[in-house]
Amino acid sequence: MFMEERKAKILEILESKNRVKVNELTEKLNVSESTIRRDLQDLEQEGLLKRTHGGAVKAENTGFEPTMAEKEEVYQEEKREIGKKAGELIQDNETIILDAGTTTLQIAKNIKAKNVTVLTNSMLIALELSKNKDVEVVVTGGYTRRETLSLVGPLTDQMLQRFKADKAFIGTNGITLQDGCTTPNMHEAHTKGIMIQSAKEVYIVADHSKFGKVCFSLIAKLDQIDAIITDKNIDRGIVEKFVQHGVEIICE
Known part of the structure; x- marks a missing residue:
């Protein structure tokens, strides 16, 4: 055959x-x-x-989006691994943008640096960081998406555009070389795009299952980001293909 x-x-x-x-x-x-x-x-x-x-x-259709609870149940160990790696990239006195999501929530749990300011559109991340005395939290306005417990919309975007952060950590539902980073909801995609524009360094955080998947709305092309942080279970062949196209993959 x-x-x-x-x-x-x-x-x-x-x-x-x-x-x-x-x-x-x-x-x-x-x-x-x-x-x-x-x-x-x-x-x-x-x-x-x-x-x-x-x-x-x-394959799911491009508009499908699992709920926050459903996302929390899958690839938990991989998300904790990514959260630890990303947390190590955050240094004292930096300003950080954390996108809403289960993987970025793990980053919030792994911030060890001192005197850090975090701008986020996630109610769960804001709640988590309220426990960390070394982090000042700024929460965007906007309307609430029940599926992701995130704040999106014109108010969110206006708030984000008023800041310039050192680093942004952005979640995604799909990554391919051809289509870049995508997500099912266009409002989420737009807000993530504003976050990318508002940061000096941009990191996409995604477990290995997101590679090869394409969703409805474009977040960013790969040339708009600095690196992708993923887990050690990613296929080495995929890593090689991305590296050949000039995309840094952090997976160790």
Whole structure:
């Protein structure tokens, strides 16, 4: 069976049952696990499926957005790992923008620097940082999105435009070389874009599952960011492709 035929068969199987395991595909298609994993990686990069531990699931539509509670339940260890790495990049006396999200919430929990000012549109991050005596918190105005417990809209954007931070840490729902960083909601995307414009250094924070995924609204092209912070479970082939295109990946 040729590679394209094999990939088409994988998508056909996914269409019928929504989820599939690598060992199941090796049996059905009579190829090695390494071959199947390469096929799944290629299909994920094309946005046709989403890899999971040991298999793959159907790609979500570009407008789908899980709730904050749903996000908190997945890739918890990876998000804690990213939060620790990002926290180490924050230095004494810096001003920081923290986007709303479960991964950026982990950054808030890992700020060890002194005399830090954090500007955020997240109610959960503001609450978390209220416990840290070494951090001054500035919360944007705006209207509340129940799905993400974030503040967005014209008031939020106006507030953000009045500041220039040292670093911004921005979450994303999808990252590809072709489409950059994307998210399902256009209001969230716009606010994230303003945050990027309001910082000297910009870091995208995203666990490995976000790579190869494309959502409805563009946050930023990859040439607008300084680096992507992800977890150690990211496929090394993906890292190499991004590095070849001049994108720094922090994953160690």
